[in-house]
Amino acid sequence: PFQNAGYQINNDLHSFALELNSQGSKFANRFFASYNRFRDFRAPFSDPFPTIDIGENGVTYTTLGHEPFSIHNILDQDVFQLTNNFNIFSGKHVFTLGSTFESYSFFNSFNIFRHGLFFLPYFLDFEGDGIPNGSTFFSVQDFLNATSGATPIKFKEMVGKGPFKGETIDVSQLSFYAQDEYLLSKKISLTYGVRVDLPIYSTDLVDNPFSRGLKALDENDQPETVDQSKLPDTKFLFSPRIGFNWDVQGDRSLQVRGGTGIFTGRVPFVWVGNNISNPGANPNLFPAVGAQQIKTSDDAILQQSFDLNAMVPNFKWPQVWTTNLAFDKKIFWDMLSTVEFIYGKDLNSVFVRNADLVKPVRTLRDGRPYFGGSGSNELNADGGAGIYVIDNTDEGYNLNLTAQVRKNFQSGLSTSLSYSFTQAKNNLKSTEIASVLWQNQPVQGDPNKPELSFSEFGNRHRIVGGATYKKTWSNSLATHFGLFLEVADGNRFAGAGVNRYSFIYAGDVNGDGQGGNDLIYIPSNAANANEIIFKDVTGGKTAAQQAQAFEAFILQDKYLSSHRGQIAERFGAVNPWYSNIDLRILQDFAINAGGQKHTFQLNLDILNVGNLISSDWGVRKAASAAATSPLQLVEFNQAGAPVFNFIGPSETFIDDPSLFSRWQAQIGLRYFFN
Numbered sequence: 001p002f003q004n005a006g007y008q009i010n011n012d013l014h015s016f017a018l019e020l021n022s023q024g025s026k027f028a029n030r031f032f033a034s035y036n037r038f039r040d041f042r043a044p045f046s047d048p049f050p051t052i053d054i055g056e057n058g059v060t061y062t063t064l065g066h067e068p069f070s071i072h073n074i075l076d077q078d079v080f081q082l083t084n085n086f087n088i089f090s091g092k093h094v095f096t097l098g099s100t101f102e103s104y105s106f107f108n109s110f111n112i113f114r115h116g117l118f119f120l121p122y123f124l125d126f127e128g129d130g131i132p133n134g135s136t137f138f139s140v141q142d143f144l145n146a147t148s149g150a151t152p153i154k155f156k157e158m159v160g161k162g163p164f165k166g167e168t169i170d171v172s173q174l175s176f177y178a179q180d181e182y183l184l185s186k187k188i189s190l191t192y193g194v195r196v197d198l199p200i201y202s203t204d205l206v207d208n209p210f211s212r213g214l215k216a217l218d219e220n221d222q223p224e225t226v227d228q229s230k231l232p233d234t235k236f237l238f239s240p241r242i243g244f245n246w247d248v249q250g251d252r253s254l255q256v257r258g259g260t261g262i263f264t265g266r267v268p269f270v271w272v273g274n275n276i277s278n279p280g281a282n283p284n285l286f287p288a289v290g291a292q293q294i295k296t297s298d299d300a301i302l303q304q305s306f307d308l309n310a311m312v313p314n315f316k317w318p319q320v321w322t323t324n325l326a327f328d329k330k331i332f333w334d335m336l337s338t339v340e341f342i343y344g345k346d347l348n349s350v351f352v353r354n355a356d357l358v359k360p361v362r363t364l365r366d367g368r369p370y371f372g373g374s375g376s377n378e379l380n381a382d383g384g385a386g387i388y389v390i391d392n393t394d395e396g397y398n399l400n401l402t403a404q405v406r407k408n409f410q411s412g413l414s415t416s417l418s419y420s421f422t423q424a425k426n427n428l429k430s431t432e433i434a435s436v437l438w439q440n441q442p443v444q445g446d447p448n449k450p451e452l453s454f455s456e457f458g459n460r461h462r463i464v465g466g467a468t469y470k471k472t473w474s475n476s477l478a479t480h481f482g483l484f485l486e487v488a489d490g491n492r493f494a495g496a497g498v499n500r501y502s503f504i505y506a507g508d509v510n511g512d513g514q515g516g517n518d519l520i521y522i523p524s525n526a527a528n529a530n531e532i533i534f535k536d537v538t539g540g541k542t543a544a545q546q547a548q549a550f551e552a553f554i555l556q557d558k559y560l561s562s563h564r565g566q567i568a569e570r571f572g573a574v575n576p577w578y579s580n581i582d583l584r585i586l587q588d589f590a591i592n593a594g595g596q597k598h599t600f601q602l603n604l605d606i607l608n609v610g611n612l613i614s615s616d617w618g619v620r621k622a623a624s625a626a627a628t629s630p631l632q633l634v635e636f637n638q639a640g641a642p643v644f645n646f647i648g649p650s651e652t653f654i655d656d657p658s659l660f661s662r663w664q665a666q667i668g669l670r671y672f673f674n
Contacts, residue, residue: 004046005063007070012039028087038077042070050135050158051118054143061140065155071114072164072300076107094181096193102173108273109166109300116158122146131157163286163293166300167276170202171269187250192242197264199317201231201272206294208282211308215379216355216387219448226355226387228279228308231272232315237264239319258325265318267350271390272311274434280308280385307435310355311390316348336406346396351427352437353448355387356380357512360446364510365530365641366521366567368445373511373636384513388435395452396426412470420462424455429570439514442502442570447512453570456500460574462488476590476597484582491575491620491656500571501623503560507633509642520631524565526551533643535634546646553630557652576653578620580660583609599672604665611663618663620656627652 017034046066054061085098120134122142127133131154137143146153179193208229218224241261248254279285279302286293286303294302326340356379360369371377378384404418427450429441444451465485472478490499502519509518523531527547534543534550541549554560559573587602611618630648637643655661 002062002064005051005065005067006045007067008043008045010039010041010043013037026089028089030083030085032081032083034079034081036077036079038075038079040075040077042073044070048115048159050115050155052143052155053118053136054140055136055138056140065135066115068112068115068118069110071111071160072109072166073111074107074109074166078105079103092183096177096179096181098177098179100173100175104169104171104269106169106269106273107166107297107300108169108270108277109164109297110277111160111165113306114160114164122153130154163295164300165277165303166296167273167302168203168296169269169273169276171272172200172202173266174198174200187247189245190242191244191259192240194241195239195264197237197239197317198234199232199237199266200234203231203276205229205231205276206279206282206284206302208279208284210280210282211310211387214280214308214356214387217357217359217379217448218355219353219391221359224355226308226310226389227313228275228282228310230313231275232311233313235314235316237317237319238262239264253330255328256326257328258323260321260323262319262321262347265320267317267390268432270432271350271434271437274309274388275311275390276302278305278307278309278388278435280305280387306385307388308385309388309390309434312392314392315390316392318349319347320344320349321347331405333407338402338404338406340400340402342398342400342402344398346394346426348392349394349396349426349428351391351393351450352434352441353389353391354438354512355389355448356382356385357448361511362640368510368518368521368567370640371511371513373508374513377511377513386435386438386513388438390434393427396424396428398422398424398455412472413467414469415465415467417465418463420459420464422458422460422462424458425452426455427452429456440517442504442517442519443510444519444567444569445510447510447514447517451570454500454572456571459488459490459499461577462486476592478588480584480586480588482582482584482586484584486580486582487577489574489577491578491622491660499575501573501575501628502570503568503573504629505631505633505644506629506647509633516629519568519570521567522554522560522564526554533637533641535643535645537645541646546644549650550630550646550648553627553646553648553650553652556650557627573623575623576621578660579610580608580618581610582607601670601672603668603670605668607664608660609663611661612665619661620658621653622656622658623652624649624654627654 014037015034018032020031022029044067049065051063051068052065053063080103081100083098083100085096088095116135117133118135120136122132122134122137124133125131135158137146175195175197177193177195179191182190184190206229208227211226211228214226216224216226239262241259243259244257246256248256281304283291285291286301288304296302322342322344324340324342326338328336328338331337358371358377358379361372362370364370400420400422402418402420404416406416408414428437431437431440438447441447441450463486466482468480468482470478470480504516505518505520506516508515521532526532534546536542554564583606585604588599590597590599606612608618626649630646631644632647634643634645
């Protein structure tokens with residue numbers, strides 16, 4: 001893109017805190033208050049102008065104009081916190097009574113489509129006024145033709161006018177808790193208590209008769225009324241917990257510890273903001289005729305939107321029931337070992353559904369439901385706008401098993417080695433926009449009832465080792481060396497196609513109106529037309545050649561070849577193993593000046609040091625975007641079966657071009673205040 005398509009991100013933070021501690025012989029009290037003021041905004045380099053994409057042969061050639069995500073992109077946050085903990089010391093007990101109150105106030109303004117729907121073709125003109133609605137060109141010649149001649153395209157007429165769109169969000173959390181730390185004996189201690197959280201939504205939304213008048217179905221295809229103007233009810237969330245620590249021999253040579261309890265988290269408040277900023281065609285909001293302009297800042301107001309977002313009335317903040325058990329033991333050679341097991345079960349997790357989706361009209365031959373396709377998959381004729389409802393589910397879980405050994409030597413050498421196994425499953429592909437949680441969710445069947453499948457985050461197997469050594473040369477000179485090893489399967493999460501990945505179709509196979517969210521069916525035999533049908537490419541490969549290429553692609557991929565005859569799982573496939581070695585060198589030195597000792601530390605960190613030694617070392621593998629979407633939907637035949645072209649590469653993995661596959665170095669200097 002051109003320079004003017006760029007922007008500057010500005011982040012201003014002011015933080016204030018107050019802490020007051022008091023103590024007596026039988027009690028102690030801690031009071032804490034804080035205020036954090038965040039002001040984040042983007043400063044675009046361009047004057048107001050549409051975003052123009054120019055493609056060639058299906059690939060974006062260049063982008064010019066205003067960066068669309070930076071149009072009046074502002075996030076103001078004011079966060080207050082008040083906490084008070086009162087401790088009572090009574091014999092073998094330490095009782096804690098406490099409360100905390102957190103208040104979050106946001107102003108968010110995001111105006112991505114103010115200067116047109118840039119992803120639409122340039123020739124679309126819904127209003128018939130000669131001003132296009134889209135600004136995407138499919139060839140350089142298209143762009144030249146549209147911008148020359150007697151009637152060039154009116155780009156400046158696409159620039160939005162009037163106030164910007166913005167909304168305010170006020171949410172708070174009030175919590176009370178009580179705890180007892182009980183020294184049952186010299187060997188056993190117990191900690192037990194309960195916490196109660198009360199989420200409070202303080203924003204008053206504008207009444208929305210439009211949303212209540214829409215046809216809507218819940219996840220079980222039962223009629224429901226969606227009221228965008230009603231945020232969830234205030235509910236008490238209880239979190240009882242208990243933990244223990246047992247020094248088996250009384251000499252800390254063997255400790256057994258563990259606990260179980262419920263933990264409450266916060267929902268990403270941007271999803272709550274999506275509810276407020278996407279009211280659909282609410283007749284009480286601008287630009288409806290006669291609607292009042294409701295200001296949210298000096299230059300922003302509440303406005304209508306294309307999509308509609310809502311939350312179920314009984315929505316609950318995320319809660320997970322977590323249990324852990326661990327053993328710490330001294331073993332041979334004076335090594336310390338730890339084995340720990342952690343299991344978490346979702347009680348209230350989050351997923352998003354589209355209440356505008358019709359019931360399935362039929363079933364495709366791989367078993368997935370079909371929703372009618374474009375023009376037939378909506379309950380309300382609104383041109384593809386959805387009713388995206390944030391809801392709860394309780395199917396997810398996570399487990400982790402970790403084993404570690406540590407050894408310190410008298411020479412100054414310290415070493416450690418650990419292994420972790422992790423498995424996490426949920427019903428959600430995480431992202432920052434609530435509607436996209438549904439649109440980009442890879443599914444095997446009904447997108448309103450997403451299957452329990454693998455989380456995109458976390459290495460399944462991970463080995464971490466480290467060694468540090470300190471050599472003291474004199475009272476004013478010392479050198480530290482550190483070497484850190486990581487070996488794991490599944491590249492670190494850094495975007496689409498890494499850590500875990502999904503195989504999806506290019507196209508809308510299940511007819512739900514959303515392309516790129518349908519997981520592929522892996523045929524037992526790619527040449528069997530009863531399982532998958534290919535179509536000849538004019539001037540390209542025949543159907544038989546494509547079937548042969550897809551068969552070869554399946555055979556070279558471990559996941560595909562082991563799941564034949566099945567629909568692929570969301571994030572079911574894992575990237576290959578990788579290894580990484582980091583080096584750290586610290587040099588301490590002191591200088592006596594002015595009768596005072598001044599201590600400095602010079603540090604050198606080299607990440608992925610193996611790649612510095614050889615460009616072939618430390619290079620990771622990741623599934624390419626082309627490999628994760630190898631089949632393109634061409635059409636449905638007369639029998640209603642999907643017909644495809646194979647557009648994938650011959651191999652799944654490519655060298656990961658990210659910084660993870662490159663060596664990096666940093667040098668620093670630290671001064672210690674004595």
